[in-house]
Amino acid sequence: MKQQTGLYTKILTIVIISLLMVISLLLFFVYTGLKNTLHDQLSGRGNEIASYIATLGSEDILLENSYLLLQLINKVKSSNDDVRYIIIADYKGRILAHTFGTQYPTGMPKQITPFDYASQTKLFKSNEGDIHQVTSSIDEGKIGFICIGLSGKSMQQLLTSIITHFTLTGLIITILAVLAIGLLLAKILAPIRFLSLAAEKIKHNDYKVRVYYRGRDELGTLTQTFNEMVCELAAKDKYNQKLLAELQEKDHSRDILIHKLFSAQEDERKRISRELHDGVGQSVTSILAYLRILLNNEADVDQQKLIKSTRTIIASVLEELREMAVNLRPPSLDDMDITAIFRQHVFDTAKHNGLIADFSADENIKNIKVSDNVRLALYRILQEATTNIVHHAHAINLTVSLTMHNGNIMLAIIDDGCGFSADVLHTAKEKRHLGLYGMRERVELLNGQLEIKSYPDKGTSIIASIPVGKRSTDE
Template identity: 45%
Template sequence: MHWYRRSLYAKIALIIVGTLLLSILTLIIMMRGVTHNLIENQLNVRGFEVGNYIAVLSTNDILQENHYAILERINKTKDKNKDVRYILIANYMGQVIADTFIDGLPEGLPATVAVENMETYIVNKFNSNEGVIYEIVVPIENGNVGFVRVGMSSGGMQQILNHTLTEFSLMAIILCTIAVILASWQMSVIIRPIQKLSQAAEEIKNSNYSVQTLCKSADEIGRLSQTFNEMAASLKQKEDENNELLKALQVKEYNRTILISKLFTAQEDERKRISRELHDGAGQSITSLLAYLKILSTEVKGDRQHSLINSARDVIVSVLGELRQMAVDLRPPALDDLGLVAAIEKYLHTLSVYHIKIVLNADEQQLKLPDSIVLALYRILQEAITNIIRHAGATEVEVSLVSESEYVKLIIADNGCGFSDKSLENARRQNRLGLYGIQERVEILNGNLAIQSTVGTGTKIMITIPTR
């Protein structure tokens, strides 16, 4: 898991543990260095003390060449001091005259050492299989008689150092564990209010503005909790206000929908009334007029009068046809008598004069719809076809009417010039509201309108209306 995805508790815990471990490691390194220097100094001092002791007691024996006494003294001294690896006695020329080695000097240990300008003692370092050997060279009578070379081994002191460091490390780990436990407890106390704030923020993200956090402390977290509660209360108030506004808007939208529905209903009723009056009133009157003209044509004798009456009769027949077509357009009788598909077929047949190939895909047996939906689909089709004839320049139109168990779908596709969103906005500004009229009818019936149009390719209008 990435660092930024970890919890705040885990981040702080890792920082504390890492800091403690780094501090302990630093202390161990520093302690090891300081202790190493201390051990080295102690070995040098111990070596000088042993060498000085041997030098004081061996002056006469060296001058008298009493090698046995010298050898016995250095062996006893070596046996009494475990950190003394060897002792050598050299004459004033640096040649070894006595040593504690049984088989002679070991390989790598010089037989003579440089002792120029020696004041008190000098220290030489040698690496061996036992570790570092510190050789302390102490002059006898300022080097006039000889020198004592004492080899001090750091092995024992190193064991003590390692043991001490091990104990220190264990103690540090125990203290670190205790510190981590205490810090974890303190962190849980500090972070708990932050976790509550995080949970409350999650609730607010889910639109639960009534959430509140309880933190009575006067520190930054307490002030943050108080500010958070005030923010949540403000959001709750705004939500209530927005809900009131939304309710008012829903009421207005509902009233608007009812009003538009009534307007459409009143419009259809008026269309139906005018259609009936044109058919039953003016149509019957014109039909009666044609009957009178026929009677009159039988009464006149002259050819001119007879021709004038026939011409007038033709004009009246044409007017009667246009009047009947107008009545049909206002309210197709087939819509009430034969159903939606038959009415659409008759309407599309009247469009043959525009030389547009129109294909209808519909199944009359599946279409059992309420009158409001039937009328809306017919008017939507009329508006869409009118727009295609006026603006699309299409040569082919495909109309599909599909009825399912819970919805009816009307699809009108053409191969015309299509339009862009900008063109649609310009049409709205110019009050060319054909598509918007379609949208109003669809929304009143809780339907859905989708338009797909590509410039130069064509347009597809898809209307889906629930039947329940």
């Protein structure tokens, strides 16, 4: 709406400025033409008065009868209001009579310069306004010269009156033209305004809007094309919504499947851990007990050494079985707080693999209710990351931290190992290597984010961020 109002105002402003410019030019040309015309009329009038005086006073000029000449010019001056003064000179330019009375103006010439052409006109400024001085020669200056000063005041008043009326007429025409053009513009721009409003509704996904215009001109074609475009957009939007719903349904099903996969994997880990601990572990413990009985009943020293060696090997196997069972599913994962579990895992890993470890955690994490899924996901990420560090990174230092930021619990795992290039990470993503891919899937199922940064010979950092208050699909 604002854009359409601006367009209307701009066009109307251009029209007004154009009309005012045209009227101003017309006023200029009219003023100049009238001024020249009135100037010519004054010159003609001066020549007529001079011709009249010359007809009546030529003989008196030759006789240099100043008295009769003075009576003549005073009579002519009194009968013509626009005549300010009259001067009569002989053929030599000497002044014989004038209408200034006893005091001849100091600014006026003492004599008239003779010339042999019909007349000349000069413009003077005075305290009464412009004075048009017309000097006419009598018989090509052989008899004398007559100089008549005509006031331009009446001419200026007439010129001002004409220009004033012309200006008022121009303003009235401009106002009427602006009103007419404004109404016409409003009618012309109405479909464009409706198109603008419709486009604004389409911007907010309202595809039911239509613009109606019955004309067969360019606006009609534009309106028809616009309506057809809206119909196509509505059909495409409906199709896109259908595809989006199908995609969301597939993503939902995929999330459920992945969640069930992880749940099945954890259940299998629990089962195997329990079997190792309760089944195989108990059997190995029984073997150790039987070996001790054999050792106590055996008198042969060599056989005793053999039994002792066998018990040592089996005890080592039992220890490995117990460690494997713990790694598959630590019993403390469901009992201890997340900070203690993570600290224990970090320092146990460092102890058994010769790493220098550092672990830190925000104090408020102990008081936060962390769901089982979040706890398990973060622990598996820590477990996978530390396994990779031990087997592939050749690192010396391991730094792990648990922090809270904007309602998210963040796990950061940093090592100073050999690292890897972006191509390796991209290849692992494309081939969906279970380690990195499993980390990302676990985090995304919980609406979190996983960031992995690594550079050759500069170590690796893994940062997982999961909202504490949000749960996965099936939780």
